[in-house]
Amino acid sequence: MKRPSPSRCALALFIMMPAWPLCAESQESPGDGSRYQHFMVYPHRQAGYAAMRAGDERTAIAEFTRARELAPKNLGTALDLAEAYRHFGHAARAQAVLDEQKRYTPNDPRLLAAMPAPAAPAVDCMRDNRPVCRAQRGFNDLQSGELARAQEELDAPDFARSPEGRALRHALAQRAIYLGDDQRADAQLAELDAHDTLSADERGQWFMLLLKLGKLDAARQLQSRSGLDAPAQDLAMAQAIGNGRDRALLAQYMASRKPVFAGEKDERQWVNLLAMAARAQPALLDRYVVQYPANAIWQARFSLSLAMARGDRAVAQSMLSRLPASDFREDRFSLDLEQGRYLQAREQAEALIAQPEGYRLLDPLSYRLMEAGASVEAKQLLLDAYPFAGNPHLTALLSRLAVLASEQPALFSPDDRARLRRPLENVPLRIAQVHILGALHDCDGIRAVMADLAKDYPAELWRQLGDCYGNAQPGLAEYAYAEAGKRQPDSETTRALAYQAYSAQDYETALLAWRSVPATHMQQADLIAAATTALTIHEAAVARAWLDTYTAQGGRQDGTYWWLRAQADEPHDPALARTDLESAVALQPDARYYARLAALQAQAGDSQQALASWQHASALAPDDSRLSASLGYAYLQAGEPQQALVEFARAHQADPDNPAVTRQLLYVNQQLGNNAQARIYAEQAIDQIDNLNAADPEGTGGDAKQDQDELYSLRRLHENLGRSWSFNADMSLGDTVSSAANTVAPGVSYRSYAQLEAQYHLDPQLTGGDLNTLAAYARLFAGSGASGAVWPLHAAMLGVGLHWKPLISQNIVLSVEQQTPADNNRDTRNDTLLRASGSWSFGPKLSDDWHASGWGWPTQNFYVDIAHYLRAKQSVITLDYRFGLHDKIANGQTIEPYVHLQYTGIDRTQGLSYLRDGRAGLGLQWNVWYGETRYDAYPHRFSVAIEGQHAFTSYLRERNAVFLIVRTQW
Template sequence: MKRLFGFPLLACLVAFPVAAAEPLSGFQQFRSYPFLDRAYREAGRNNWGEVERLMRHLLERVPRSEEARRLLMEALIKQRRYAEAEALSAELGEGHEALLELRLAWIEQDPPTATQVEQWLLHSEGDQRVRLWQAYSLSLAKFGGAKRALDWLSQLPIRGDGMVLRMSRANWAERLRDWNATEAQLAALEAEGQLGADDWRRLANARVQLLDEEGLQRLLTQSPSPAAEREVRLAMLDHAVSLGRLDMARRWLASLPAADRDSDAQRARIWELARQGGDAPLVRELGDQLRRPCLETAEWLSRHDQAAARQQLQTCRGEDDPQTWLVLAQRLHATDLLERQRLPEPWDSARRERLLELWREQGRSDLALAWLARQPQTPALQRRRAELLQASGQTEQAERLWLDYYRSSGDLQALDQASYLAVQGGRRDQARQWLEQAFDRQGGRLPVPLLQRLAGLYAETGAPFDAVRARALLPHLDGDSRASLLGRMAESGDCNWLRGEIGETPRAPVELRILGRCAMPARPGEAVIYYQQALAQGDQASRLPLAYALEAAGDAPAAWRIWREQAPERLDNIARLTAARSALTAGEPQAAERYWQSAQSASADDWALGAAIAQARSDLPLALARQRQALQSQPAASHYYGAAATAQQAGDLPQSSAWLAEAVRLEPDHPRYNADYGMRLAASPSAEQRRRAIALLERATRDFPEDYRIGETLAWRYDEAEDSAAARRELRRVIDLEQNPVAGADEYGSLEARRYRQRRAHETLSRRDSFTLASTWSPAGVATNDILRDDGSRSGEERRAASSNVQMAVWDHALGEEPSRAGRSLSVYGRALLGGDGRHRYGRSLGLGLGLRYRPIGTQNLNLYGELYAQSELDDADFDGFSLGQWLNPGEVSDALNDHVRKGRVSTDLLLRATASFLDQGDWRNDWRVDEDRWNERFLYLDAAWWTRAGDHAWLSRFQQGHAWKLHTESAQTLMPYGFIEFSAQDPNNDWRQDLRTGVGLRWQLWYGDSRYNAYPARVTVRGEYQWGLAGNLYERADGWLLGVEVNF
């Protein structure tokens, strides 16, 4: 095609301008001929590059050769170099036909941009302009689709080509089914009166598609012919019908000629449209006019307008189509029609059934029963009445009718219904009696449902059970019914017969399951074995009983593994509670809570389980609330006991004690309740309640002789009640018990610590006589803890520091039948003191005292003294000194004592004294620790003395704290570095003197003398300390060393 196109174009290029151009000379023509001849031959070969070269060469020689220029133009066009060809053609004039053909070829072969074409159109007129935009729109449609061509044409301005341009736009819009654009273009031609017959039809079609009734009516006034007008009206009618526009279709139907309007075909079209649009009145009207079947119209109306459908159905003959009539009557709930209409059989029987079904659906069983009562009574009708009574909930009347029907007909299905209703109504005994009679009458050959119902009645827990009848029923049962009845026989205690029936080697899973049930609850371990064997044989019904048995046998984790495999919604209430208990015991409190929440908690046990779960989840307020709920559900003593434990853990001790007391009241002989209540009372802040605890604890020691805590607590209460003998006796029993202990270390300490604590308490209660020997050396003259009164002989001397020593011996004897009474005691004591004023000068002062010591408070280390005190002191002239070695010579000792008798200044006085020690109890006490290697000690010692005759006073206060280490020796020894601060004051001759000092020291202690019942009654203490005087004039703030030795036994 490209080659064929080139020669006409070349002809155009050559033919038209030849006459206008100046002719070439002969010589020029002669020179041109070889080149032109060769160029035409190359053009025939499509060698357009060679043609271009030859023609350019020729134009250089003969510039005025138009034929060469046009052949060059053809070569450029063939090479798609249209711009160069256009520039070359400019010499021919813009309106030249050759330029137009060039541009058309350009558009066809290699479309330029729209801007380029629009530029051409600006300089083109008339037919050339039309040909250009027509060619370009075709090119756009070819490469970009009709939409692109329409869009480009729509934006072109009209310049004398409006009619053609609008028609072209309308053509493209029609192709795109763009009826709005089609109508807009053709409407302009309509307004100008330029529409032809074909364009009129095209515009009419566009307005039909747009449902433009107003525009279409205007256009119809210009119709080219009546046939064209009728065709358009029918098209509009068809379009309205297809779109379901019923009103529009009716208007255009009315506009048709009478012959068309009254035809059945058009009415059928409107009738169909009315059906589609749901216009019930029009459907009925046209259906009558078209003589449509009455039931057909009623069926359509039943889905759109039931009231109209019922009216229509009343006009229809049921005999014409009984089945359809029945369906419609039931759909429309036309009970009145069903009640009075008569149909041929078997449809009339179906009519009666439909009527009864409708009344039942409407809840009008009364109408159905009344209608049945009016009908001739037949067995079938009697059965139907029973069914209706049963369906309406009148079960007792239905039961009587079913039973009467059974007795008159022998129909076992009627007995099935009568016994079912009796069971549902709670009349199980009556149902069982009917079934037993039928069983006897039929020789056991009853339908399976009746046998299963009878077996179910026998299997119900709590129902009367006849083992003989159950045994007779068993051969007629299988599957679940047999298993449930066997289980009921096992529960009723008929296990001996069952074992004989099963034999020594059970094989069937149900037999193993029954043996497992016989073993519960007395032998849960045996039951576990049977259930596991049954489960191994595929008896899934044994899975849940196995879980119960495992729980009862104490294997909660294994039980929990079974419970969590079960879907919770398939478990009954008891199973969910048991699963919750297994999960709790297995350490899964969150899962236990979920199961417990899904169950119905009705009993105190259920609420107590919920409380235990909440307690395991550390939700003590919720646990306490659930315990309160448990105590509102017929609680037993065990529930009060459990609630008391929860309240104690929640910190509500008053409520816990009250609940524990109620548990004891409900079960006064329960050992554990009495023991715990006794322990609770023993810890009460009320002295009266602590005394009440003694009787309970005495009983508890008989019930739980191995519980050392009860024995210890009873001993403390005996001691508080001032019965030290009973306290010591109980402690000895506990000590003997701990020689072969039942329990080792617990939360109250190690076994060794318990033994020591008990023996220390016994030793304290047993101590009647106490002896103390002490000696203190103070080489630098610093303070001591022992007081020798200054008799005033040295009152004129300055109290300067000097070496001193004091030796003391004390004997203390407790008075009364018992050494102590609730920690209080009254003792008589005697003491002797020796004092010296040098390192080697002993015995210058001699003091003797005899008095009473009273400890008024058993829980505090406070002592009050009243003492007759006598002191002898030698002057320097009468005292030669007495060395430490002389103590070994009795004669020298006797001489020293005679010096005091003959030469000593003797003074007597009544000494009143009070001492107290604080901050030295519990973990800070000065005592041996059997289960510790190191510990802290401290004390605050206060000592006040008043010599009533002389009027002198003395005060000493000392705070000391240290850390003791055990020495790794076989004996009990400790070494303790310590620090202290001490304040002392004296007022001899009403001259007050004070001293404040501090220091550090090292103490060694040896504990000894322990026995089976007494822990270390004696100890030796050696201490050395260095003191710094801080303030005061009692010792002139002297610094120095102090050494002390003390023996207590």
């Protein structure tokens, strides 16, 4: 290559200083540096030129200074910086830069030319066309900005190819670059290149200019023929192609270049361009071997994303295998997820979340796991972070857990559920928590979380809480539905409240709820439920209104309808209710319908139809002990105790702990004379009361007094049913003769008397079960005799006979007794006594037997005795009334003050004479009962009394008497 002579360069420098850089760069010296160094400083020099054109001193000097730092020994950078200083009026600093450069290139003619020198004598070239003058005029035009006129000088054929012309063309090209006239600069450089007058650096500048102008083909041709293969030039060409978005051309170019970059940043730009070209040829990026480790990560980032986008999992995996396991976890997560390695994907997700601020990734990572079908891993990832404190996606995460729970509740183990049941710290979180538990149908958890019953819970959650309490805790369920109704008073919520209140037996609230639901919003089932509620609290008129609405809506008139209609009609028209029930059983035979029909039939006095209805009811529900018991009562009323016994036995078998049935079995067996069986049921009845008392020792569940009295009555009955022998003895000692001792010998007056009696109670089964109570007895009695002795040892008599008690419910006894003298007393003889006696206390509370409850009790007894002696033909009637007050002084002991009234009438002459005795007495008696067992009441009693009497009328001589009376029974 031919180069301009130093003299011509000096001329150019002398005439126009801005042209010297191009001229200077046409020379090569040790201070020029390498091609790569020129390429590195070139952008700064270009920026400096642009700043000088714009008058920006600070930027121009800064850019030229940076170029000088990159190439501190390069003559071009020194000349640029010196010129900038001179341009902006800093001559001294320009001289300092040139002086420093002299250390490196002291003899370079370009440096010497730049040094200040005496001005050359002026040459008058205004009309001279010699090359030197043309060059001078052209340089003058360039200096004044007249590029077109300088171009005219170059158009002269004899001048363009002269050394002076080529120098001017260099200057014109440089000036065009300086002024931004890239097209003119390109044309001039092309002309220079055609004559091989450009240096390598100048070709490099022209290459960059072509790229800037978008003349990629020209730039590639220049690069090809001029050997412009520096890494920076390869990078610049690739960037220019990349700006055109022609990925195929870019891939083709980059495939032919293998630059080795001296810096990490340039290589990174090359990798970026490879990523662009990889759209056309993925292998370019995948196979590129980077020099700098940081760029390996950069390459992997691009290569991974492209490989994943095109589905090339092998390349993606290969890229990841080259990198540390802690890098590109998101890509590893994506790759594991797509290839079904869900456990590994979850591990990558956990590692990502563990990074600083990684908790923010929980939302997208868990979502992607769920979308991929990795529900188990998504659930575990979410539960590991639960309850997501501080996470900005808290609401979304809780909702995602709820979705998982709804779609796959089986994924949640008991431990998971236990963790989810722990109430969170505030109401909004607990609301979201309940949604999760609701999806799991975990009512235990919902009840635990909402245990605070906060007022801020929405209606939906109160409804859910009500559903969870349900029948297990109906009261709380009702409260929950009521709270839901306060927040959302719609028909659906009110309907739920009505049903639940009925279940909780809060019928008033249920009825109010049903009344608040418009009839138009009520379904037929609701109308039936509302009517049922109204009937439960005896609102028959309200029930009829709902039943009328039900009928108007075309509701089915089945057995249920007629059953409710009967209950609604019964208060005002029992006959109509009976007709309703007949319709019900005709359509749908039901034990309840027959039972109610039987009650109405019995109420109307139709006992046979009632019995038939009870039989139907029991047949439909043979295991219903209540129906069996009711049928047993019906049989009793119909006079069929044997059938009643069968039904009571069935009821007892189904419900052996029912005390009412047990007692009916006791009484019916007693009525039928089955005393042994009756005693068994008496023992069961006693045990039932004892068990109830043991379960409720404080007596809070019932009437303790009534239980004690019933228990004693059952023990007394048990004792009586088991008694075969009875013994009693009584003695009275008086101070005068009285008729008070009439029970021993009716019509005989004694001062004193004594009696010993033994009875044997015959088993009813031995008599065919027809006689209620039959007893054989024998007694020995004596009195004070005619002499009026104190001790009753005279006129002893032996009586043997039978007692018959025809009625169980009445204490009436018919007796027949054969009396025989027991000694040789002349006042006694054989006789037969016929006797009818009765005793009434007018209620068990006034009986003379021991009372288990209370401090004591009043007692009364009205005794009637009619006796007739067949041989003596004597009749006696006795009326005896006694009222006393027992005061308990110890268990089984009382002190009893009493009043005694007695009337005795004696007919000894078949109506010819009639003797009367009427008297009153006051007494005080000490009573002792003893011998009680678990099942038997006191079988023995001992009494001692002192009684004073006054006769108001008497056939006896003495009107006043005092007696000591002793009685014992065992």
